[in-house]
Structure formats: structure tokens, C-alpha cells
Amino acid sequence: MTIAIQGIGVVGGFGCGTADLARAMALGAAPAAALRADPGPLERFVPRRSLRRLDRFARMAALAAHLALEDAGALGDDHDRLGLVVASGWGATGTTLALVDSIIEGGDVCTSPSHFAGSLHNAPASHLAILLGARGPSLSISQFGLSAPSALMAARLWLEQGRAQRVLVGAVDELSGLTGHLWDRQGELERPWGPGPRGEGAAFFLLSSRAEAREPYCLLEQAITGRGPGPEGLAPAGTSPLYGAMPAAPAFDLAAAAIRLRQGQGPERVSCLTRDQDQFGLVQIRSFRR
Amino acid sequence: MNRPVPITGLGCISAAGPGLEAGLASMFRGCRDPRPPQRFCTGHPVPYPVFELPEFLGPPSLLRTGALLLHAAREALADAGLDRDFLDTLRAGACIGTTVGSAMNDEGFCRALRAGGPPSLEPMERILRSNPAALLARQWGLDGPCQTVVNACSSGTDAVGLGASWIEAGLCDLVLAGGADELSRITCNGFISMRIAGPGPCRPFDRERDGLNLGEGAAVLVLEAPELRRRRRARARAFVLGYGSACDAYHPTAPSPDGAGLGRAISEAMAAGGIAPGQVAFVNAHGTATPDNDRVESGVLAAMLPGVPFLSTKGYTGHTLGAAGAIEAAFTVACLERGRVPACAGFQEADPGLPAPVAENSAVRGAVALSQSLAFGGNNAVLALGLGERP
Numbered sequence: 001m002t003i004a005i006q007g008i009g010v011v012g013g014f015g016c017g018t019a020d021l022a023r024a025m026a027l028g029a030a031p032a033a034a035l036r037a038d039p040g041p042l043e044r045f046v047p048r049r050s051l052r053r054l055d056r057f058a059r060m061a062a063l064a065a066h067l068a069l070e071d072a073g074a075l076g077d078d079h080d081r082l083g084l085v086v087a088s089g090w091g092a093t094g095t096t097l098a099l100v101d102s103i104i105e106g107g108d109v110c111t112s113p114s115h116f117a118g119s120l121h122n123a124p125a126s127h128l129a130i131l132l133g134a135r136g137p138s139l140s141i142s143q144f145g146l147s148a149p150s151a152l153m154a155a156r157l158w159l160e161q162g163r164a165q166r167v168l169v170g171a172v173d174e175l176s177g178l179t180g181h182l183w184d185r186q187g188e189l190e191r192p193w194g195p196g197p198r199g200e201g202a203a204f205f206l207l208s209s210r211a212e213a214r215e216p217y218c219l220l221e222q223a224i225t226g227r228g229p230g231p232e233g234l235a236p237a238g239t240s241p242l243y244g245a246m247p248a249a250p251a252f253d254l255a256a257a258a259i260r261l262r263q264g265q266g267p268e269r270v271s272c273l274t275r276d277q278d279q280f281g282l283v284q285i286r287s288f289r290r
Numbered sequence: 291m292n293r294p295v296p297i298t299g300l301g302c303i304s305a306a307g308p309g310l311e312a313g314l315a316s317m318f319r320g321c322r323d324p325r326p327p328q329r330f331c332t333g334h335p336v337p338y339p340v341f342e343l344p345e346f347l348g349p350p351s352l353l354r355t356g357a358l359l360l361h362a363a364r365e366a367l368a369d370a371g372l373d374r375d376f377l378d379t380l381r382a383g384a385c386i387g388t389t390v391g392s393a394m395n396d397e398g399f400c401r402a403l404r405a406g407g408p409p410s411l412e413p414m415e416r417i418l419r420s421n422p423a424a425l426l427a428r429q430w431g432l433d434g435p436c437q438t439v440v441n442a443c444s445s446g447t448d449a450v451g452l453g454a455s456w457i458e459a460g461l462c463d464l465v466l467a468g469g470a471d472e473l474s475r476i477t478c479n480g481f482i483s484m485r486i487a488g489p490g491p492c493r494p495f496d497r498e499r500d501g502l503n504l505g506e507g508a509a510v511l512v513l514e515a516p517e518l519r520r521r522r523r524a525r526a527r528a529f530v531l532g533y534g535s536a537c538d539a540y541h542p543t544a545p546s547p548d549g550a551g552l553g554r555a556i557s558e559a560m561a562a563g564g565i566a567p568g569q570v571a572f573v574n575a576h577g578t579a580t581p582d583n584d585r586v587e588s589g590v591l592a593a594m595l596p597g598v599p600f601l602s603t604k605g606y607t608g609h610t611l612g613a614a615g616a617i618e619a620a621f622t623v624a625c626l627e628r629g630r631v632p633a634c635a636g637f638q639e640a641d642p643g644l645p646a647p648v649a650e651n652s653a654v655r656g657a658v659a660l661s662q663s664l665a666f667g668g669n670n671a672v673l674a675l676g677l678g679e680r681p
Contacts, residue, residue, distance in 0.1 A: 099395065100397055100400040101404065103476070104400075108333040116483055117543050120442055120666055122667040122669065123542065126542045126669075130540065130542070134539055135551065138441070138535070143436065144424075150435070157461075161455060181403060189411060189418075224435065277424075
């Protein structure tokens with residue numbers, strides 16, 4: 001089955017939506033030391049009262065997901081057979097800190113149940129399913145820097161195996177007190193963080209079969225992960241100065257590459273390689289016009 | 291599955307026992323011993339019991355979750371007759387479910403950070419080093435896909451189903467699939483705060499059930515491509531016949547009252563394996579002993595698989611969260627092999643209007659069983675497992 005990227009939704013330090021990302025790409029690196037995302041525009045899609053259970057982390061994911069659906073012209077569609085794959089390297093670290101704070105401040109009996117529920121890695125996928133009425137399979141993945149390629153691999157497989165009609169797949173990471181502290185001390189960590197300013201945000205993609213896609217960005221030819229440096233002759237992708245360094249960055253790399261393909265810039269086929277310690281992730285896309 | 295995926299090795303550690311056979315024997319003897327946590331204290335007025343492995347020790351460089359996983363993986367690989375040298379010749383992947391194993395919630399680190407720090411980074415390094423799927427890949431030099439599934443309590447079931455789908459798609463020759471989770475003070479507090487932890491030993495499907503007991507453990511299943519299994523003449527202990535998953539899209543932490551998502555997942559798993567209801571020997575249910583879960587789950591089973599025996603093994607192991615689905619899949623295979631299931635420990639009296647689980651050790655007929663998980667987030671996941679070859 002040929003898989004197409006039908007819609008893209010992004011929110012990050014550069015702004016909100018593919019037009020903002022394309023503008024940042026045209027301008028070059030953003031100058032800020034830390035690239036914060038603003039999930040406020042989510043209220044354009046979801047009434048504020050429906051957002052009370054969503055923390056900032058889940059709101060970034062929900063915003064990017066809604067933007068991807070809007071981009072594909074699929075916001076009002078029936079999502080009964082929509083699959084969801086949400087990846088994150090860190091998870092909801094802001095809410096995790098708040099959960100531990102509730103224990104430290106009030107003792108064990110004051111543990112916050114809402115913070116506990118929000119601290120779970122699959123909370124964003126859960127909220128998304130409820131907001132969209134998505135009743136297909138749902139998967140949350142945490143594989144640090146390879147979270148996004150791993151999520152795309154799963155999404156491709158679901159479509160190929162007929163487990164979902166369409167899949168909304170994306171990655172999200174948050175700049176919290178915890179991750180900010182780790183960033184400040186990254187020189188002491190075993191795992192390098194990557195170039196660029198510290199960042200946060202979410203990048204989502206609506207995938208479907210080529211036959212179903214209306215005006216796709218491009219075709220998703222391959223998404224794999226494995227051990228080793230990856231295929232010879234490829235260098236890691238990375239335009240992180242635009243959105244900042246974070247484990248979810250490979251999803252933004254893919255979004256940027258897909259936007260360039262649609263704009264007719266560069267080669268017809270693009271490989272986005274990610275390396276994380278002794279493992280690699282590879283996502284290959286190509287222009288659908290060929 | 292278009293083709294059944296062979297399971298050639300099983301490993302399992304839980305409070306029921308340090309290995310699969312020991313755990314199963316203990317269950318058939320009716321042993322269970324939930325106690326207040328011994329490795330940590332909580333400040334609740336009730337000492338909520340848990341199923342802990344107090345004697346189990348792992349290296350300080352790893353999360354306990356990682357150490358439990360390695361223990362289960364060693365048993366599974368030995369059971370399958372595999373060693374690292376042979377694994378080096380294969381495209382082998384790792385697909386592992388967890389909850390605690392990916393949570394950046396080290397309490398000491400967070401306390402020190404809050405106090406102004408700078409805290410030691412070792413706890414964070416330990417978490418990053420212990421990512422379950424990456425840990426297995428590193429330990430055994432696996433060079434295929436590597437995925438840590440964080441679908442809350444259905445993670446283990448999903449990981450096994452996804453691993454089987456990798457084999458089906460030809461992505462791998464072999465997958466180590468399973469789940470692992472340790473008991474954590476933060477998680478215990480979280481479940482108690484949500485008022486779904488019980489003050490006494492859990493009673494799955496009982497009319498007086500009043501909450502779950504947390505547990506810890508890990509299980510790993512060796513899934514092999516049929517061609518590889520034939521080539522090395524390995525015995526298939528069982529087969530993954532089907533996998534289904536569906537989301538309730540109803541509530542972040544409560545199951546949909548109509549059980550529609552679970553029903554859909556069961557239908558998908560059975561359809562994938564071409565299984566008729568009459569072929570199902572038994573169902574290893576999620577059965578947490580919370581009022582909501584057991585009501586929804588037994589209602590769905592009564593409607594979709596009337597008369598099919600079902601049980602929960604959580605009365606022997608506690609709820610091991612991300613490990614639960616894998617541990618229960620391993621027990622399901624072992625029960626299929628014996629043609630017997632243990633009593634649903636803790637159950638005494640049926641909830642009016644709902645079917646009763648297996649109340650005593652019983653013989654079962656048939657070569658197919660289901661193992662299912664429900665999770666926070668509305669996730670429902672079901673594995674259809676088929677009996678393999680006799681030794």
C-alpha cells in the first residue's frame with residue numbers, strides 16, 4: 001500500500017501551523033534561547049470548558065493534531081476508524097513534577113489524582129480520542145530521540161494491515177522545570193541532547209492510503225528504526241534552530257521536509273535520519289507527483 | 291494475523307513465582323500473599339497491600355523495572371534455546387510495554403530539584419538507561435526495531451500484539467515482546483488517590499470487590515517468523531492468532547459503561563485469527579477487582595462469549611500495570627498447555643446479574659484462549675492465543 005501524508009499540524013517556538021513553520025524556514029534560525037510553544041489556539045477547535053482536564057503537554061499535542069486534520073480538510077470527518085499514535089521522549093514532565101509536588105507539600109494522602117492521571121504517557125492520546133471520537137487503535141510510544149520514527153513505523157503498519165482507515169501520528173515534548181534543568185546540565189549527561197536552543201512543541205501528521213488522500217504533501221515510503229548508524233552516506237536531518245532541540249525534533253524535521261517537497265524545493269526523495277546513542281531511525285518521503 | 295505467529299519461548303517473574311513454571315504451580319496451589327509494601331513506606335491510614343518481590347534485587351545502575359525485564363528475558367531466551375551469538379545473525383526486535391519504566395518521576399530527584407538542587411543526575415540517567423526496549427536491544431545486540439509501548443495498563447498486551455504484527459509484516463525474524471513494571475511509591479500513591487486501590491486482598495469479579503492491589507513483575511515472549519522456526523526446528527509453545535485494540539474515546543480513567551471498545555477489540559482479535567466463539571477455551575480477563583472494570587468486562591464477556599470460562603490471575607500477582615498483559619499472556623499459554631486454569635483467586639460470590647468467573651481449579655477444553663487488558667486512556671487490547679505443539 002502506498003501511504004500519503006495528507007495533513008500536517010505543528011506548534012512550536014516558531015508559531016502555530018505549517019504557514020508559520022514555512023515562514024521560519026524561509027527566514028532561517030529563530031534567535032531565541034528557548035523556544036516556547038503556545039497551545040492557546042487550541043480554543044479555536046475545542047471549547048475552553050472541554051479543556052479543563054488537559055495539561056499544557058496534552059494541549060500542545062491536541063492542537064497539532066487538530067491542525068493536521070484541518071490542514072487535510074478532515075476536521076469534520078467521522079473518526080470512528082481513526083488510529084492514534086502519540087510519541088514523546090520525556091512525557092508530561094510538567095505534570096509529573098506537579099504530582100510529586102502534591103506529595104511533598106501535603107503528604108501521601110494529598111497526592112493529586114488529576115496530576116497522576118495527567119502524568120501518564122498516554123494521557124494526550126486519551127484526550128485526543130475523546131475530543132475527536134477516535135475509536136480505532138491507540139498507541140503511545142516513549143523511545144527518547146527515536147520516538148517519532150518509531151511512531152511513524154507503527155502508523156504505517158496499521159494502514160498496511162488494515163487496522164485503521166487513517167492514522168493521526170505525531171510527537172510532542174515539553175520544556176518543563178525538569179527538562180529545563182536537564183538541558184542546563186546536559187554536559188553532565190551520558191546522552192547528548194542535540195544542537196539548537198532548547199525547544200518544545202508538537203508535530204502531527206494525518207496519514208492515509210494514497211488512494212484516499214486528497215492533496216497529499218508527499219508519500220511516506222519508509223519508516224524504520226534499528227541498531228547502528230543507519231544507511232551509509234546519510235547524515236542526520238536537523239533544522240532544530242527553528243523549533244529547538246527536544247526528543248520530538250525528528251517529527252519537526254519530517255514536517256519541514258514535507259513542506260519543502262510540496263513547495264517543489266530540493267530533491268524528489270528525502271531521507272530523514274535520526275541517531276540516538278547506538279540506534280537510528282529513518283523516515284523516507286518522496287514527492288507524490290512522480 | 292494472516293499467518294499465526296509462533297511463540298517459542300516464555301519467561302515470567304511475578305509475586306506468584308520467579309519463573310513461569312513456579313508461578314503457575316503456585317497459582318494452582320492457591321497461594322497468594324499480598325502485604326503492605328516492604329521496600330517503601332506510605333503515609334496512608336490504611337496499609338494498602340501489594341504483591342511485591344522483596345527478595346528481588348537488580349543492579350543500582352538500572353531501574354528495578356529493567357532488572358525485572360532482563361530476568362524474564364533470560365528465562366524466555368533459554369526456553370527458546372537462543373543465545374546472543376545466534377541472535378546476532380538475525381533481524382531481531384524488541385517491543386516492550388511499561389508505565390513506571392518510562393516515567394521521569396524519581397521522587398528524590400524531584401525533591402532535591404524543588405529544594406534548589408542541584409540534584410545528582412544519576413536517577414535521571416538510570417531512567418534513560420533503563421528504557422525497556424532499548425535495554426533489551428543493548429543487552430542482546432538486537433538490531434531490528436525497538437519500541438517501548440506506554441499505553442498504561444494495556445501496554446504489555448499491545449506490545450505482544452505489535453511485536454506479532456512486525457513478524458507478520460516481515461520487519462523482523464524474531465521479536466522479544468512483553469512488559470515490565472516495578473512497584474513505585476509514586477504510582478501507589480496515585481492509585482490510592484484515585485480510590486481504586488483496595489484496603490485488603492483483591493477480589494476480582496466478586497460482588498464485594500473494592501479495589502485492586504498493585505504488583506510488580508515482567509514477562510517476555512519470544513515471537514519468531516515461521517520460516518526461522520522451521521529452519522531451526524524450534525517448538526512453538528503457542529501461536530499469536532490475532533490481536534485487536536480499540537479506544538473507548540469516553541473518559542481518561544474510566545471504562546466506557548457499554549464496553550464498546552473492549553467488544554470491538556475482542557471482535558478484531560477473533561476475526562484476525564478466524565476464531566468462532568465456540569472455539570474459545572477460556573478468557574484470561576483483565577479483572578482488576580475495581581467495581582467499574584469488572585462490571586464492564588464481565589458484561590461484555592457475557593454478551594459476546596456466553597458460557598466461556600473466564601478468570602483473572604491478578605489475585606495471585608496483583609496488577610502489574612505495563613507488565614500485566616505480558617504476564618497474563620504467558621500464563622494463558624501455560625494454562626492452554628495444561629488444559630487447566632486456576633481458580634480466580636479472591637472471588638467468592640457473583641455480582642447479581644453478571645456471570646461468575648472460574649471459582650476453582652478447572653479443566654478447560656479447546657486450543658484457543660483470549661488474554662485481554664483494559665487501560666486508563668480508554669485503551670482495550672486483546673490477544674487471541676492458540677495452543678502450539680506438544681513437547
